[in-house]
Amino acid sequence: MNFAFDDDTEDMREAVERFARRDLADPPPDGALDPAEFRRRWQLAGKQGVVGSVVPERYGGSGLDAVTAAAVMEALGYGCPDTGFAFSVAAHLFAAVMPIAEFGTEEQKRRWLPALCSGERIAAHGITEPDAGSDTLALRTRAVRDGDSYVLDGAKAFTTNAPVADVFVVQAATAPGGGFFGLTAFVVEADTPGLSVGPPYDKVGLRGSPTADVRLDGCVVPANAVLGAEGAGASVFAGSMKWERTCLFAAYLGAMRRVLESTVAYAGQREQFGVPIGGFQAVSHRVVDMTLAVESARLLLYRAAWGLARGSEDEVAPALAKLAVSEAAVRVGLDAVQLRGALGVLSGEAETLLRDALPSRIFSGTNEIQKNNIARALGLGGSRRGTRR
Known part of the structure; x- marks a missing residue:
């Protein structure tokens, strides 16, 4: 059991963080879509190897396993304040590109994957x-x-x-x-x-x-x-969901880590009654709870990624990871806003994290559906009609 990244993964993670802070630091105003600007940023991510990270090298990807891919997505979420852009990259890669890589014919792979990995083309x-x-x-x-x-x-x-x-x-x-x-x-x-x-x-x-x-x-x-x-089609979809529920949510780990760090810094600088607010137990305990939520979710996500990298067919680990990360993101967002007081409801990274976190409980299969799937895997309840997301 090893909780540390190897040197290559660590170097890759640091390189993606630097790239994101340097080239993706300025999100579009009010989320307004400028297709040309979006594609320019996308092509930069393509040159960095992010948009095709898990595709085999012979088709233009980097051939990363799920653990390293999750580390890359976490680094992207940490360095890029525009979590929506990171989400788009992950949705492209795990929900659309990987199905082609895993289920496509040789002709389909050679036709589509190189341009999708380079950033020349975008998938949905x-x-x-x-x-x-x-x-x-x-x-x-x-x-x-x-x-x-x-x-x-x-x-x-x-x-x-x-x-x-x-x-x-x-x-x-x-x-x-x-x-x-x-x-x-x-x-x-x-x-x-x-x-x-x-x-x-x-x-x-x-x-x-x-x-x-x-x-x-x-x-x-x-x-x-x-x-x-x-x-x-259902098999193609199920395969993409294992990737998405694991590696996509690593971007939220990065965003939470970034906001947690700034919250700790704020609590150490903001003074009330003549002392930094971090000295008040109500504040310090809330920060500890935020840390616990992030680190617990991180362990579950990388455990799921570890299984995926080894070909595990386990459906519980990705579902648990999705649940843990999405619920942690909402909680950390709420706490980050609360600890900033009135500043928390102004435009900034705390309220942005909270808004970005809310959809995470819905997409890739609602959290209620994840609980149903986990319960069914535990032998609770009878079979149900249909494939649930």
């Missing part, structure tokens, strides 16, 4: 729908075989990176009512006729991550756009 994953969130087998988007093509019709919601994406991994029902084997994943280019993207959402948090609806109206894709095989 379309699965959530207005009426299908946690119950992913209830998708209404349909894919009908027509000779050597498929025709896709439907709508996706809450699609991260949709306004800037060049490539979409889209889940659709090829056998409606077919259960686990009724879904199929497709790789669809953004300029495919019939695919359209709505305006970016105005969100409470993660404002630096462009998100929008996607419509598919008679969108024709070739049969070789199928990812994996027809009917393998």
Whole structure:
């Protein structure tokens, strides 16, 4: 049992922190989307090797394992005050690029992965729908075989990176009512006729991550756009969720560590009644509780990453990691605001962390669904219909 990174991982983590502080320090004002500026920052992250970190080297990635990839994402979250941008990088990599790397044909990998790893192209994953969130087998988007093509019709919601994406991994029902084997994943280019993207959402948090609806109206894709095989969509999705629930949330560890450090510094400088507020037990104990939340979540996340790097099929560890990190992020955000008093509700990193943390309890499968999945793995309750996120 070793809780220290090896020298190469430590060097990589420090390099990403320096890069993020130097090149990603200024988030867009009010989260306003400037596609050109977003892509400029994205290409810088690509040159740093961040957007393709876990893809095998022969396809343009860095070939990192899950532990090192989590360390890189933690460093990005620490150095980049725009957690939304870090979230977009992680969603691109773990929810869209890794499915291509793990389930794609050799032709698909060579066609898509190099540009997705270099930062030249951006990927998005379309699965959530207005009426299908946690119950992913209830998708209404349909894919009908027509000779050597498929025709896709439907709508996706809450699609991260949709306004800037060049490539979409889209889940659709090829056998409606077919259960686990009724879904199929497709790789669809953004300029495919019939695919359209709505305006970016105005969100409470993660404002630096462009998100929008996607419509598919008679969108024709070739049969070789199928990812994996027809009917393998649920397996593709489950594979991406193991990566996402583990490595994506490492960005929140970095953001929490950054805010915790500044909170400790503030408590040591801010004086009331002639002494620094950090000398008051109510304040110091709250900071200790913040530290406990961050460090506990960090251990669970890296334990899940350790298992993923070794090919573990355990679904409990990623679910526990997602729960721990998201709940810790909300708590640390609340405490950071409280300890700053009135300054905490002004624009700054404390309120930003809190706003960015709120969605983390919902995406990648709500925390309630994670608890259901863990309980089921423990043998509690009967089986339920559907695949839950």
